[in-house]
Amino acid sequence: MAYGTVKDHYRQELKGIKEAGLYKQERFIHSPQKADIAVEYPPSSPLANVVNFCANNYLGLSSHPDVVAAAHAGLDERGYGMSSVRFICGTQDIHKILERKLSEFLGMEDTILFPSCLDANGGLFEAVLESEDAIIADKLVHASIVDGMRLCKAQQYIYKHLNMDHLESKLIEASQDCRHKMIITDGVFSMDGDVAPLDEICALADKYDAMVAVDDSHASGFMGRTGRGVHELKNCMDRVDVITTTLGKALGGASGGCVSGRKEIVELCRQKARPYLFSNTMPPVIVSAAIKVLDILSHSTKRRDKLEWNTRYFRDKIEQAGLIVRGETPIVPVMLFNAQLTQDFSKDLYYEGIYAVGFFFPVVPKGQARIRIQLSADHDREHLDKAIAAFTKIGEKYGILGLDKKEIIAKYGD
Numbered sequence: 001m002a003y004g005t006v007k008d009h010y011r012q013e014l015k016g017i018k019e020a021g022l023y024k025q026e027r028f029i030h031s032p033q034k035a036d037i038a039v040e041y042p043p044s045s046p047l048a049n050v051v052n053f054c055a056n057n058y059l060g061l062s063s064h065p066d067v068v069a070a071a072h073a074g075l076d077e078r079g080y081g082m083s084s085v086r087f088i089c090g091t092q093d094i095h096k097i098l099e100r101k102l103s104e105f106l107g108m109e110d111t112i113l114f115p116s117c118l119d120a121n122g123g124l125f126e127a128v129l130e131s132e133d134a135i136i137a138d139k140l141v142h143a144s145i146v147d148g149m150r151l152c153k154a155q156q157y158i159y160k161h162l163n164m165d166h167l168e169s170k171l172i173e174a175s176q177d178c179r180h181k182m183i184i185t186d187g188v189f190s191m192d193g194d195v196a197p198l199d200e201i202c203a204l205a206d207k208y209d210a211m212v213a214v215d216d217s218h219a220s221g222f223m224g225r226t227g228r229g230v231h232e233l234k235n236c237m238d239r240v241d242v243i244t245t246t247l248g249k250a251l252g253g254a255s256g257g258c259v260s261g262r263k264e265i266v267e268l269c270r271q272k273a274r275p276y277l278f279s280n281t282m283p284p285v286i287v288s289a290a291i292k293v294l295d296i297l298s299h300s301t302k303r304r305d306k307l308e309w310n311t312r313y314f315r316d317k318i319e320q321a322g323l324i325v326r327g328e329t330p331i332v333p334v335m336l337f338n339a340q341l342t343q344d345f346s347k348d349l350y351y352e353g354i355y356a357v358g359f360f361f362p363v364v365p366k367g368q369a370r371i372r373i374q375l376s377a378d379h380d381r382e383h384l385d386k387a388i389a390a391f392t393k394i395g396e397k398y399g400i401l402g403l404d405k406k407e408i409i410a411k412y413g414d
């Protein structure tokens with residue numbers, strides 16, 4: 001067996017990852033996912049009680065008692081596992097109910113569930129586009145869209161992030177020799193918390209006869225007046241052809257994803273999308289809980305309203321404290337620009353009881369390091385005030401309050 005030499009190679013590679021500062025160390029959480037969590041970090045150290053600002057638990061539903069109760073009921077009434085893919089013997093009545101409720105919530109004709117949104121993005125493009133077609137993507141789309149595009153034979157065009165002039169030039173280019181065109185963008189981008197100008201994208205799509213697809217994983221449930229997503233926020237609910245989204249973030253946070261859209265597109269996915277055909281069906285426990293989530297959200301906008309309030313409050317206070325933020329969503333990047341400063345800042349926050357991670361190269365471009373805060377409807381005013389106080393205290397310690405980007409870089413480098 002030749003593993004001996006392979007092993008050395010792998011160990012070298014792992015060492016390289018560590019030396020480059022890219023080794024990802026997990027932190028162990030000893031409590032349910034919510035605003036207050038107990039964390040073991042570093043491994044084997046005593047538990048720290050911290051306020052969580054890095055979950056995608058936007059609506060605070062991940063451990064909501066009604067959702068947990070619905071999960072129990074699903075388990076009791078429909079069992080634990082289906083031991084099948086959907087088209088053989090893995091479709092229960094509740095899978096169809098969830099698909100119908102997602103269609104209603106998102107305002108689309110039909111919906112197909114996937115084991116995850118990564119799988120939805122992995123299956124969609126190959127199912128509906130061929131080599132005569134073109135796919136035109138924002139440069140910063142999610143990794144799973146990049147993977148889905150790799151699996152699909154359509155010609156690929158990339159436009160500069162949020163740049164509508166560049167999108168238009170790519171649409172003109174693609175129009176010369178392509179049959180069908182599909183534009184794909186994230187609704188909300190996870191690193192900067194910025195929002196795709198979906199109304200403008202739809203206008204360009206009309207002009208150049210293209211379909212519009214949006215991955216609303218960081219938007220479904222809370223963006224827009226009733227939380228339908230970025231298409232609601234940008235007033236183009238009837239103009240988007242396809243939405244992919246996840247049940248693993250605001251919508252309960254367990255797992256699962258979907259493609260929701262024009263009924264022919266959904267039907268083609270049911271016939272052709274490989275993650276749908278060849279991976280196990282979503283378990284009843286999650287399906288049942290997800291139905292409850294959609295019932296809660298269809299009934300009241302209380303949670304997204306609170307999240308919106310939290311977002312405005314936190315962003316205003318952090319700016320007033322003299323720190324720099326970007327974007328406009330519950331994803332709040334607090335810009336520090338320097339990688340080492342970001343790591344130190346994040347560690348200091350942790351010792352102040354605030355759990356928020358730093359991002360630096362290569363996750364974001366060099367000189368763009370930041371702490372990313374993700375707000376939740378589970379956060380109360382006290383949680384936010386505690387974080388604002390900690391940011392202010394640590395910002396003062398490093399002497400960066402009130403400094404602009406140039407001044408911080410002059411002080412710490414980029």
Ligand SMILES: *Cc1c(COP(=O)(O)O)cnc(C)c1O
Pocket residue numbers: 115116117118119121142144186190215216217218245246247248255256257
């Ligand atoms: C999180 C995320 C996904 C992956 O969702 P999963 O259901 O966890 O696979 C896909 N796209 C975007 C934009 C995301 O943010």
